[in-house]
Amino acid sequence: MASVRHVSHEFLARQGLTTVFGNPGSNELPFLAGLPDGFRYVLGLHEGAVVGMADGYAQATGRPVLVNLHAASGSGNAMGALTNAVASRTPIVIVAGQQVRPAVGPEANLANVDAPSLMKPLVGWAAEPACAQDVPRALAQAVFEAELQRRPTYLSVPYDDWAADAGENGLAVLDRSVRRGSAPGAELGRDLVERVTAAERPALVLGGDIDTAGLFDDAVRLAERLGSPVWAAPSQFRLPFPNRHPLFRGVLPAGIKPISDAFEGHDLVLVLGAPVFRYHEYLPGRYLPEGSRLLQVTEDASAAARAPMGEAVVADPGAVIGLLLEALGEGVRGAPVPGEDYRPAPAPAAGEGGRLHPEEVFAALRDEQPQDTSYVVESTSTSAAWWRQMDLRRPGSYYFPAAGGLGFGLPGAVGVALAQPDRPVVGVIGDGSANYGITALWTAAQLRVPLTVVLLRNGTYGALRWFGGLLGVPDAPGLDIPGLDFTRIAEGYGVRSRHVTGVEELRAVLAEQPDGPRLVQVDTALTTP
Numbered sequence: 001m002a003s004v005r006h007v008s009h010e011f012l013a014r015q016g017l018t019t020v021f022g023n024p025g026s027n028e029l030p031f032l033a034g035l036p037d038g039f040r041y042v043l044g045l046h047e048g049a050v051v052g053m054a055d056g057y058a059q060a061t062g063r064p065v066l067v068n069l070h071a072a073s074g075s076g077n078a079m080g081a082l083t084n085a086v087a088s089r090t091p092i093v094i095v096a097g098q099q100v101r102p103a104v105g106p107e108a109n110l111a112n113v114d115a116p117s118l119m120k121p122l123v124g125w126a127a128e129p130a131c132a133q134d135v136p137r138a139l140a141q142a143v144f145e146a147e148l149q150r151r152p153t154y155l156s157v158p159y160d161d162w163a164a165d166a167g168e169n170g171l172a173v174l175d176r177s178v179r180r181g182s183a184p185g186a187e188l189g190r191d192l193v194e195r196v197t198a199a200e201r202p203a204l205v206l207g208g209d210i211d212t213a214g215l216f217d218d219a220v221r222l223a224e225r226l227g228s229p230v231w232a233a234p235s236q237f238r239l240p241f242p243n244r245h246p247l248f249r250g251v252l253p254a255g256i257k258p259i260s261d262a263f264e265g266h267d268l269v270l271v272l273g274a275p276v277f278r279y280h281e282y283l284p285g286r287y288l289p290e291g292s293r294l295l296q297v298t299e300d301a302s303a304a305a306r307a308p309m310g311e312a313v314v315a316d317p318g319a320v321i322g323l324l325l326e327a328l329g330e331g332v333r334g335a336p337v338p339g340e341d342y343r344p345a346p347a348p349a350a351g352e353g354g355r356l357h358p359e360e361v362f363a364a365l366r367d368e369q370p371q372d373t374s375y376v377v378e379s380t381s382t383s384a385a386w387w388r389q390m391d392l393r394r395p396g397s398y399y400f401p402a403a404g405g406l407g408f409g410l411p412g413a414v415g416v417a418l419a420q421p422d423r424p425v426v427g428v429i430g431d432g433s434a435n436y437g438i439t440a441l442w443t444a445a446q447l448r449v450p451l452t453v454v455l456l457r458n459g460t461y462g463a464l465r466w467f468g469g470l471l472g473v474p475d476a477p478g479l480d481i482p483g484l485d486f487t488r489i490a491e492g493y494g495v496r497s498r499h500v501t502g503v504e505e506l507r508a509v510l511a512e513q514p515d516g517p518r519l520v521q522v523d524t525a526l527t528t529p
């Protein structure tokens, strides 16, 4: 007789979900019993850190990842981090423990009284199987739904199910597979090619999906063949295009009117792999300028359905890029690019009063870090400084909390470093953000993850100061965070750290590549996003 646990572990092994991020409670122990060889359990000290690490890991590997959380209290702690994973369309599969079925109704201790409802609408699918024999099939569905929807899923399992007999059909799930090919049909493909190649002055807007789907280099080829300017979609969480490329115009501002102004004079706006659009500041205006039409291509059907304007095609952006490259051939439509150099960065602004300007910190990273470094950034007032100084030219170079939910940065950096031990990873973390995922430092120390954390200490919630000015609340309370020393906090979690005061000292420290986790704290001047 095969147990539910044995069949479930075997299914996960065959699907490659052998790294489990988790924080256990008693309900979860029967699932964790006898994890087979080849499985790795990555312990996070808080569920927000667990999901943040899993999010970074899944984005960097491009594969679904398993998360094991404790019933209602653990699942509830994970909600904030899940908002980012939903926005970045990360396939996280959460398996949470549950009381035994007869104890749920009477609400015994650790009963998750309405488990599937607890996690909606933050997951694309949630269930609690009606009997133990349905657990392996439901686990398979949770994995396939996460992959197909590119959205977290949630499975609640009563803890006595794992030891139960999987039943006569229990092994059937082991051979299951689900694949999808979503290239547009011949007629739709021809129509798309005609629309784009007929445009006089097309503009390209690229979303984070372009980088998560490995389409970074194809997007560069397409832009250079079209000779069209390129923007990153607003509220970006990945970099879809080299940021110093001559055709790159930057990240679209997250307001209706400034986005419309940016498209002035372009008869076609082609949006690939992004929602239309993830606005932020409310800056009303026309959605598009006179004479412009918008065409969105995304695999995210709900993003296509909810867009406020334009035409949408639900298809694989990679397949559409392939059709366009084929149609455009090698010919260059007047693109100024081939042979033209990438734009150099300006001299960094200088800090004052013993504080470095963030641009000086970023220029040091640009100059001292290897070209293929992956950066996980969560410092919310320094975006403008970041893009003025950085020169990122490779896929997988940039990660940011996709829904703006703080607490992704530090855990996400640990997750990305676990996923790519041979590629340098740097976390660029604000002194405010660091506190939302600080326990990830302990996991980094325990697993000796090669990671540099650059901690920008400006003593305040800088972005909120800026928003306060924008919203006419210049003297809002609760925006100052003085007295935090992350060198001592990091040492307490087992991560070696140091405080640096000058640019030269910072550059010298960065030049030494770490063999484990380290934190470098630097006092910075306040800037605007």
Ligand SMILES: Cc1ncc(Cn2c(C)c(CCOP(=O)(O)OP(=O)(O)O)sc2=O)c(N)n1
Pocket: 080, 378, 379, 380, 381, 382, 404, 405, 406, 407, 429, 430, 431, 432, 433, 434, 436, 458, 460, 461, 462, 463, 464
């Ligand atoms: C989970 C969570 N809590 C609170 C916020 C609100 N918030 C907060 C608290 C910010 C300040 C972050 O401060 P920082 O030190 O990390 O970076 P800057 O000083 O560069 O802004 S930015 C922002 O949107 C949030 N986005 N997410």
Ligand SMILES: [Ca+2]
Pocket: 430, 431, 432, 456, 457, 458, 459, 460, 461, 462
């Ligand atoms: Ca700060």
